[in-house]
Amino acid sequence: MDPILQIEKLKKKFGGVVAVDGVDFEVNSHQIKAIIGPNGAGKTTIFNLISRICPPTSGTIRFKQHKINELKPYVIAEKGISRTFQNVQVFENMSVLENVMVGRHCRTRSEIFAAIMNLKRTRAEEKRIHDYSLEMLSFVGLETKKNEAASNLTFQQQKLLEFARALATEPDLLLLDEPAAGLSVPEADEMAQFVYRIREIGITILLVEHNMGLVMEVSDEVIVLDSGQVIAEGTPREVQNNEAVIAVYLGERETENANHTKS
């Protein structure tokens, strides 16, 4: 298995706070990898560094062997990385279908002059965008909502819409930021099924999640982060039995009280 994503010595400081502190890990093609850790461990920051919402302080991010830290977000999408967001970020006043069609943007090319002339090939491309996007909508089961404004969808539907929009960019790597957050138990189970189905179409998945049930069920490998550092990595079973992980999540037995009084 070759790594599709390689993170080396990644570091991010916000003023005096070190959010990500020398993180190394790899994601192999076609695997589902999860990053877990307590609040503030730096999970979402790693996602934001990969999709270049903010630049890393130091370290490198390689995607398919190419360094991508200097690229603009839209170029990273073109290279084949897409994502969803922890607090859903749909285009609220656009229709459900249009949301997905925006995802198709980076795989199509008609520019402003072609649009003005309304050329035959522009119309043909627009039709292809429409059809592909509709296909992605049926994949997540939202095709009947295609003409609704995205703001009219339920929270879970908006999350699914983000899936469809990300899939429309034809990613090789999909970053899922807390796909189950805010969902009920059956809804979260449904999400787990979607994660499997996305992997089946050949997409590698890196996810951040607090719902341990979901993480342990779907992931091939888990990385545990604490205070910006990787403290454990392995299969779900290995990680669950790792002492450092248990200490972070439950507190160390002897020093628990001491830590409490300090903080």
Added chain:
Amino acid sequence: MGRKNILSLLILAGVILALPLGLGNSYYLNVLVFVGIYSLITIGLSLLMGYTGQISLGHAAFFGLGAYTSGVLSTKFGVSPWLALLAGIFVTGGIAFLIAAPALKLKGHYLAMATLAFGYIVFIVFNQASSLTGGPSGFGQIPRFRLGNFLLRSDVHYYYLVWTLVIVVLLVSLNIIHSRVGRALRSIHEGELTANIMGVNTAKYKIQVFVLSAVYASLAGSLYAHFITFLNPTPFGFHFSIVLVAMVAVGGMASVWGAMIGAALLTILPEYLRAFQDYDILIYGSILLLIMMFLPQGLFAGILRLIKKER
């Protein structure tokens, strides 16, 4: 572009053709020429503000740059008005391109301040570069357009010229709106960072739409110059930039049709309110206030909603 828009365009073209027959008085026609000229600018502003969500408080400057380039070239250098109009488009588009890249990195109030400052600088140049512009008192005897040997001299001629161009600009704009590019513009309005992460080169499209709206304003400026045949800086100041934004807001930002309705209302209304003499500005302000209070989406969306309710 959708059947509704094609139908609306055809209806508009019909109304435009028929109106001069019903309006004997050339004064009304003169007002309608101005409505057309201002519509050209507000259609571009609606693309920029309503669709892309970027404000500009400097569009009177682009209007002025078009007018002055056209006026100066044709009057002082003997360039034909049509070529002067084209030159205006290139000059204005070029200047818009140069300021767009740095200015559009700013957001909200900061972008408003930057465009306002740009407008003010251009206004100062119109006043100070007197060897070319005639300074505050301006210059006249700008030649009118010709079609072959035919000189466009009456208001009717200009009425048809201006409104033909409005239809062309509407067609161009509607094609953009209903394309991949139009969708990208709206996604920028909805969430610029998200759009970027989803693969939209947001900086490029913001610059494109800014330049396009400046080009529309320049076209309007050239038409103005060769229609009025006299230029001074007053119509191109900060006040007019604000009026333009008000036109777009009153008509309805997210619609090129609304932008036209706003241009029409804010051009025609003051003419009618003259009858109230000293109270005209008070009534004018109250009407705008009421529209924004009760139809915050603008007149166009408000009227559409009323029609739907009636059904």
